Amino acid sequence: MRLVLSRYWFFCLLFCWSVAANSLQLNPTYQQSANQIRQTFEPQLYTFPAYTAGHYGLRMYRQSLDPKYAAAIWMDMARVVSNLNRYSTEVVTPEQVQQYSLTRLENYKTSPKERSQRRYKATKTMPEYIYLGVGLLGSMARADEYGLKHQNDTQLRQVLRRYDFKKYVTDPEMIQAWAAQLANQVYWLRQLGEQDVVNDFIIAFRETYPDSHDSQLSSQQYSNKIYGLTHIIFAASKYYQLPIHEKDYQWIFDYYRKNIDKIIAETKEDVIAEVGINFLLAGLDTDPVVDKTRNVIQKAINTQYGMIPSVTGDIDLVSGEHRNVLAIMLLDWKGTHLAPTISLHPQIFKSIPYGLMAK
Template sequence: MAEHGATVRADGSNAVSNDGQVSYQQDAERIRQTYESQLFTLPAFKMGHYGLRMYRQTQDPKYQAAIWSDMARVASRLNYFATEVHTPKQIAAYSAKRLARYDHKQDVRSDLRYEATKDKPEYFYLGVDLLGSMARANEYGLKHREDAKLRAVIRRYDFKQYATDPEMIRAWAAQLANQVYWLRQLGEQDVVDDFIAAFKATYPDSQDAKLSDQQFMNKVYGLTHIVFAATEYYQHPVKESDYQWIYDYYRANIDTIVERSKEDVIAEIGINFLLAGLEDDPVVEKTRRTIQRAINRQAGLVPAVNGSTDLLDGEHRNVLAIMLLDWQGAHAAPTIQKQPEMFSGKPYGLITK
């Protein structure tokens, strides 16, 4: 049944906008309830992804277990790498297995990733797996007990070769944005400016109309993740002027983006504006209305493009929807220095940095 006068289609989504009768905050709460009633049924990665973002928004200690689960996942991966996957031979074997997974997938994005990465499979180990875990530990105010060994591994590679390769950017734009900022965050090689220059050259705005929907979304995902990564994921605000080219692009193209993109991307754009303190910008309202209209009210979440209401597959999309609809600011948390109560009993392998 529709709530507060909203009309609902047979599939549960809104048939018309709510004319303000259901507030954005109410809809955020509806999605929160859907996820938090079943949060601990999700795998550690998804539970941690959700819990960390919600804690950064709310500082509510109820997310402590989800964050501990995320720390345990990070510790486990870094323990494994420090002991089992750190020599060139070990990295080659590990990366070959990771690459093989993509060869068996049957979608455009996976094909692009396989083709772009098959001659540099170590990228799966270095960029996709190692850097993300080290950066997450760093955000918590922690590091691995064998941090020096892992940093020595990073220094064997020139990340510029991945970050400036147009084929890699077409396959991994958002991931590369994360990774170049993680390297900077860790005080290692700084190729942020090189990546941004290569990204602009790979995706000139004048060529948007020639891009497939998949490539258009890859471009916009890349843009949103440049801003997200610069904020260390919702921890620090950004100045619009530092990323003027991105915000100008959003404003000029928001209608096309809404038409050609999934809800994840649309929500991310709205959050990019919120991170810059631009809540009153018309783009934010447009993204919020789009996400609100997409909610399946019977399922209590934003479904996939194909209508699926699977909680696991929808976690990324729906945590973004919550943040967009009920934004509570950027907060540098949790860290062991400022919120020690969140870190009672660190998982083995992680130490205070």
């Protein structure tokens, strides 16, 4: 009888353990879901192109300060200096800037997508923006974030100063075409100590996208608006390096709270994740918006593939890196860190690619 009871309790415990284990699998924590995505991407990280590996590795390092991402950061530095080496030798004169930009602009002309057509139409009368904003400025700002500069930094700054960025960042058609990019660029200019047009851009952005006109926007334009909002916050934080004060951007956070259900219903997972991360940057971890976005993002994970597929079901890791690294950050937020810089994290900069130097 005692043996029978022992077996009974053993199988009861085994059953309960099995139910609990299955429950954990069916209802993982947000952190467990983030780890699942990490385990999908990180074994393949160094098979990715330099831009993609650097994008992932830099964000993960800024979150974790884990030196295992050092090689990805080096790849990013190499990409940046390769761009700046070329720009400082081949794209210097106004004529070279014009030719480079027109060639790049043709890529947008041939695409049937609304976003590409808007970019072509808005930029064809000021094609130099393709070089200045999309090319040169981002590479200079990234080097600066690392505490570095290009050996021809003076020359590159002279190129920037030939052009008035206020023209680009206050043009409604440019904002409708490049909202997120312009948000980045106005903060990069300020970061570099060059032209400060942050306030000009924000005023023009709000005039271009008044909240009362949301119902009139196409799906693409509504996403462009929300991307613009999220990138104002991201750029102000130097991309996850500095905390944000909600009151400084109250109009953005008020908009999110009022419209979060519309944002979830009408935008893609990467936009939704960015909204949630904006709240985390402001220290608003317990705001209901954060849990709403986390819940949506967690449910979007395809557990068979360990990632969030595209809206068409594509599971390619390279093209899906952006939405998935954002998902990791949202689901397993580790705070802001001013990193990496050559002064504070010299171990990351033991080998600096040729052409870069300490500021």
